[in-house]
Amino acid sequence: MNTNKENSKMIWMLRMALALLVSTTFFACRDYEMIDIPTITLDETYEPGKVTPVVKLKPNLQSGMYHVTIEESSSGEYTFVTTGGDPQFHLEALTKDRPEECVIFSFRYQLGKDLSDVELFFSPIAGGRSAVSPSVKKTEGYEWKEFTFNIADPIKSFEWGKEGDFIRMDIGTEAGITLIMRDLKIREMTEEEKAEIEKNKG
Numbered sequence: 001m002n003t004n005k006e007n008s009k010m011i012w013m014l015r016m017a018l019a020l021l022v023s024t025t026f027f028a029c030r031d032y033e034m035i036d037i038p039t040i041t042l043d044e045t046y047e048p049g050k051v052t053p054v055v056k057l058k059p060n061l062q063s064g065m066y067h068v069t070i071e072e073s074s075s076g077e078y079t080f081v082t083t084g085g086d087p088q089f090h091l092e093a094l095t096k097d098r099p100e101e102c103v104i105f106s107f108r109y110q111l112g113k114d115l116s117d118v119e120l121f122f123s124p125i126a127g128g129r130s131a132v133s134p135s136v137k138k139t140e141g142y143e144w145k146e147f148t149f150n151i152a153d154p155i156k157s158f159e160w161g162k163e164g165d166f167i168r169m170d171i172g173t174e175a176g177i178t179l180i181m182r183d184l185k186i187r188e189m190t191e192e193e194k195a196e197i198e199k200n201k202g
Contacts, residue, residue, distance in 0.1 A: 053099035055186040057091050057167070064090025064168065067175070080171065080179040087177075088170040091184075093123075098161030101188035103152035105167075109145060110180040111138045120151065121168040122160040129158050136172075144182075150193070151186070 059070055059078055067084030080087070105120065115136035122129050131154040139145050155161055171179060189197075 053101050053188055055094065055098050055102050057184045057186065059169075059184075060090040060092045060166075064088070068171070075182075077180055077182045078184075080181065082172065082175050082177045082179075084175050085173055086170065087172060087175075088168055091167045091169065093164050093166040094161070096163050098155075098165075098186065099188075102161075102186045103150060103155060104187050104189055104193065105149040105151045105185075106187060107147050107181050107184040109136070109139070109147055109182075110142065111136060111145075111177075113177050114138050115172040115177065115179070116174075117172065118147070118149065119170040120149070120154070121170070122154055122158045123166045123168075125168055130154075130170075148193075150189075150197075 059072075061070060061072065066086065066088045067082060068087040068089055069081045069083060070089060071079045073079070080089075117135055118133045120131050120133075122131075131149075131151055133147075133149045136147055137145070171177075
């Protein structure tokens with residue numbers, strides 16, 4: 001009789017241990033499944049230890065606008081509509097010194113009509129402290145183009161690029177033009193741009 005009781009007790013204890021094991025495993029799995037593990041995707045051009053210098057810019061929506069309206073979208077695009085013959089706006093001031101390599105002023109854009117030019121004034125804003133680009137060509141449909149302007153010379157001449165410095169952008173000379181812009185920055189030259197400069201020197 002004692003042997004049967006001991007066997008029954010042993011079986012009961014084994015069942016309890018098995019139930020505890022299953023329960024612990026189940027909740028452990030659930031906890032593991034709930035952990036959000038981020039995935040890291042490296043760009044194909046990624047090089048360990050290399051940081052590509054870039055100065056990100058954006059329009060100052062609080063002051064400096066004249067003959068232009070500006071709307072910012074949630075995706076970081078800016079829509080400019082010129083309302084007079086001297087459309088201009090300020091960009092926000094640099095939050096730190098410009099890296100020496102960054103000399104290409106660029107942005108991606110959509111434009112329904114050619115702009116006569118883009119003129120950049122370098123703070124402190126005054127006559128003679130500007131550089132004028134060639135005309136900006138219109139785009140077709142939803143096509144995005146890149147505008148680039150090498151500003152190495154005015155940067156050097158005007159000693160521009162310290163923390164707190166800013167740029168005023170003048171976009172053409174007429175009303176009724178809509179310009180959509182994104183990815184506004186000053187970046188370093190590409191290898192192709194460097195090669196083109198060397199070619200022109202020759």
